[in-house]
Amino acid sequence: MLRDVFDEDAELYDRARPGYPPALVEALITCAGRSPAGNVLEVGPGTGQLTVPLARAGLRITAVELGPSLAAVTRRNLRPFPDARVEVAAFEEWSPPPGRRFELAVCATAFHWIDPAVRVPAMTAALAPGGTFALVTTHHVAGGSAAFFERAQRCYERWDPDTPPDLRLSEETTVTSDITELADSERLGPVEIQRFPQEITYTTAAYLDVLRTYSNHRALPAPVLSGLLDCITELIENRHGGTITKRYLHELITARRVAPGA
Template identity: 35%
Template sequence: MEDEATRHRLRAGFDRAAEDYQRTRPVCPDRLFDDLIDRAALRPGDRVVEIGCGTGQATVPLARRGLAVTAVEPGAGLAAVARRRLAGFPAAEVVTRSFEDWRPKGAPADAVVAVNSLHWIDPALRYSKPHELLRPGGAMVVAECRWARPADADPFWTDVQEDYRAVGFEGDPPPPPERIGPWHLPPEARGLFEETASLRYPFQVRYSADDHLTNLATQSGTHALGEARRAEFLARVRHRLESLGDPRLTVTFVALLTVGRRA
């Protein structure tokens, strides 16, 4: 997903369904945010820049922990939802702009945080710009949620792969959670940051059949299919769920947290 035009097109898709995104996207577990504060050595009042906040799934937990968060989000619809959710946190603000184009004001940040967003940033700025924004010793924090499929998962999760294959969905089926290891800073970041923590957090979310379909519809891989194949894919999954009586589904994720200290 390194092609710039593709990256911009797919990340813009999230903004077209901001409320659906807010309702159905998984939120990292609370203990990840507690560890984030601890491993990044943050205290209430510290200045944090968040890259691509979406509707605030990470911004709200950070603001609740007393951090002064400036969240930079290019999607106007997503940013509007985030502002609404952050109305009770006067130290948090949402800036509607791409991270690449945003120019900060004030003192250097104590941390730069990217949750499920870093891969959308121009590779040339992905680590160099956070390094510029941070004070010496400040923290670069990367977190994400990855789908997993346990060995004892409901047969639906195996059977639905037929629908993915039928429309030419790119990528592999989710691996078992134990095969999703910690994520480490890549070589291009290591001259800028010293990695100090790399942790993982398996967790599960219960979805209604409708919410699972809504979640699928918001995903970049689904948007990448194009309108016709996207509609076919969602119709196939809907038919499969209806044939099962629209069951509630247990979805398994592994959240990953990586912290680096600015050199």
């Protein structure tokens, strides 16, 4: 499955994938409760981009990761935090220990990889009444080095024939996450959305590393990926002075689990 490709190079994933804005992390810490009793379930932690700052805040974390190589790196990153642990499993096949419930169940930039028939019911069932179901979505939006991204489109059109012509990054104001699954759940209360933009400046090498972690890039035939990355390298080095800035929009989508019979 395509979701398995992330485990092929866990060290690259750990090095290249960006973390989340501090304000977003702070909002999640508030959801979980600031006392050490705050129990957090994280689904699909990758190599701990969100897990580590949550653990640093003193929360007790159980992270469920599909990829054994990713999980190994996450465990290494969590060594200073004895209250955080990682279990290797497909979330569709995982269940919490009997009687264990969480104040926060969160999935960051991985929800779309989980079976739609399972993901909302299983994450919700793991919550204590009043606990928070949280999703973090990541959108690639217009901004930063806008001219670079327009020019880079021509590299994609040249090397990947499946690229839609004249594809452009969306403006933030037009981006919305689909909240239908959460809104339709009888076990969840009203859905709230908070937005957290961030811009990251990359050197050529760092940006190529990010691209190599994307599943659609990893799925390209080796000669196609090589040609694409060479084209982007030439563009950054010769037209943009060796660095570019990319803008991300993260949405924090939350809903409280309602008590039975409420």
